[in-house]
Amino acid sequence: MDGLGEIVALVAIAVIGTALARKLGLLAPIVLVIAGLGMSFLPFAPEVHLEPELVLVGILPPLLYVAAIEMSVPAFRYNLRPILLLAVGLVVFTAFTVGTVLHLLLPEVPYSLCVALGAVVAPPDAVAATAVARRIGLPRRLVTILEGESLVNDATALVMLRVSVAAATGAAVGFFDVAADVALAAGGGIAIGAAGALLIAFLHKQIKDPLIDTALSLLTPFLIVLPAEAVHSSGVVAVVVAGLYLGHRMPTLMSAASRLQTDGFWRIARFLLEGMVFLLVGLQLREIVRDLDEPWTEVVWVTAVVVLTLIVVRFVWVFPATYAARLVPRMRQRDPVPSASYPAVIGWAGMRGVVTLAAALALPETSEVEYPRELFVWLAFAVIVVTLVVQGATLPWYARRLKVPPDDPTQDTLAEAAIQNRASRAARDRLDELAEGAPPTTVERLRELADHRNNKAWERLGGGTETPSQAYGRLRREMIDAEREVFRTARDEGRIAEEVLRRAQRDLDLEESLLQRTTED
CATH class of the missing domain: 1.10.287 (Helix Hairpins)
Known part of the structure; x- marks a missing residue:
């Protein structure tokens, strides 16, 4: 019962924190991380240990899946070049740059393990990117690039992490070994994701019950990720591929009732999972600080250098990657040169999240090679907090200062x-x-x-005056309220059964939901 009580308490805190953030006009991820940081040192706060397997197989797949099904496939395809430059090129560049800097600071630590930490902190988080970018109203193309990057970069980082750790523990890691690992992770993930998507699409076409459709949608990310992980392919890639395909085909796979119900389910699921993720990240502080053995002067110095390197290296990559390809006339005609504010915003929008912490916690505790594992976990945690709180909180102001043209x-x-x-x-x-x-x-x-x-x-x-459609929506909503009150009074007086009220109320609620956009516009 205590465990259940703690889960309910954490969910309640996540909901209250998100509601408070929206009320105050703040970004919910930042509020929840700060709340978790503060709670971690309260004597009555639960000590929550975040299991890497739970994050990478239990929490991340549904969040990636719902982000992928909402992603525009034509927009993803159109922006594939900048997405891959960030999701693959920047992750590799960041991993080696951070690894090199860390090895200079800690020369006693093997270079391959320093690169492993670079891979851990390299990928911006899908949850953070989506939550922040959409909330502050960035142009649609920037949001697509940031979301596309965060959907794919985890796979690159996890492959690099696996290769680096293998090299550190004495395994033979040559060019062909790395190529085979990449082919298995990426190629296997694409194949499993595509095959799973075709199977799920076939099942959706056969199902007529909205409840079963929604249940299948809930199971989909887990049905995709588990086989992929079982054969050591990239579950991240598999889930993203399946989500992109199913999201693109959704209008023809499900009935209207199924789509409405499934959309409502995923909205509440994402709301709760995102809130829990950021709260749980903050709650790790007490355990991580307790395990640190290094002098605090060294910890602060190394942390500052690593965080600064991460921020700088993203700008160093983004600007040349944005403009170098457009030196080719054909590319410039296809995709005009954007203003400098676009790469500047992308450079600052490098918030890390729970995947970075999960990957750090998955670093091996091995006796084959000595390295400060607790310091590495702290560095990953510090990167998350600084990039999310500092960059995430200042991104709206930063975008306004740069005068990024909105859509x-x-x-x-x-x-x-x-x-x-x-x-x-x-x-x-x-x-x-x-x-x-x-x-x-x-x-x-x-x-x-x-x-x-x-x-x-x-x-x-x-603009300006109320349009006929808006007037219609406003007046019809008042009429619906009056009808609803008559049915409720009749139920209370015993003149109709509860089932009659529910049927009438369902029809009125559906009509009112259809009017919602009219009144908002």
Whole structure:
């Protein structure tokens, strides 16, 4: 019961912390990490030990999966070059640079283990990138690049970590060994992810029950990651590949009811998992500090140098990677040169998260080679806190100072209105094909509905006064409230059964949810 009580308490704190952050206009990941740091030294706070296996197989896959299914595949494909330059090139560059600097500071530690720590702290976190980038309203392309980087870079870092640790423990690691490891991790992950996605897609097509559809969606990341890890392939790559494919195909795989229910489920699951992840990171402080044996002067000096190296090396990589490819005229025509504010924001948006801590905790406790493992774990933890709290908290201000041009909402509205016009015309054409024999009043009502949807899209281009669609939504919501009250009163007076109320309430709730966008616009 104590264990269950602790879990409930942590979930409650995560929910309250997130709600407080939104109320104050702060970033929830930062508030929760700071809350965890403070709680870690309270005498009554639970001592939580974060198991690497739990993070890498239990927590990370669903978070990666829900991020992948929401990722635009065309946008991911269009930005594949900058994504791979960050997710592969920058991770390798960071691992060797940090490893070299750390080896200069601690020459008694084998170089391969220093590179292993570089691999641990190299990848920005998928959860942190998504939570921060979307919250502060960065341009869509920047968000796509940051999310794409964070979806793929964990695989690169974990392969480098595995190779570096193998080299440190005396295993023969040559070019062909590394190539085989990369091929198994990346190629195997892609193959398993693709095969699993095809199987899951087939099952979704056969399922008609929204509850079973949602349950299958919950199981999907685990059904993908477990076989991949069993054959020592990259579970991260497998889950991302499956998520991208299934998310792209979702409109044709599930019914409307299944999509609505599954979307609602994943929203609450991600909300709770993200909150718990950042809270748990902060709660590790007491245990990590307690295990440190090195003098604090050395700890502070090494920590400062490693964190500064991480921040600088990202800028050193991002600017040449952004502009060097555009020296080719053909590339420049395809993708115009962006303003310097774009790579500057990408350079500062290097928040680390729970994957870095899990990878550090997975460093081997081996007697074959002596190294300060507790110091390495501390360095990973310090990197997470500094990059998340300092960079994450200042990123909104930093983006505003650089005057990063936001996406033009008018362009989105124009595109939506144009496509809605075509969609309404297709709907009316289909109605004309099938209208024979239907009551004329019904046909006319459906034509009016198509016209209303078309007009609503164009009305959003206007501004200032309340549009007809907004007025309709506002007034209809008031009417729904009145209808709902009549049904509730009838239930209370015993004139209708509870089941009758629930059926009527479900219909009214569904209509009200459809009106939500109208009133928000």
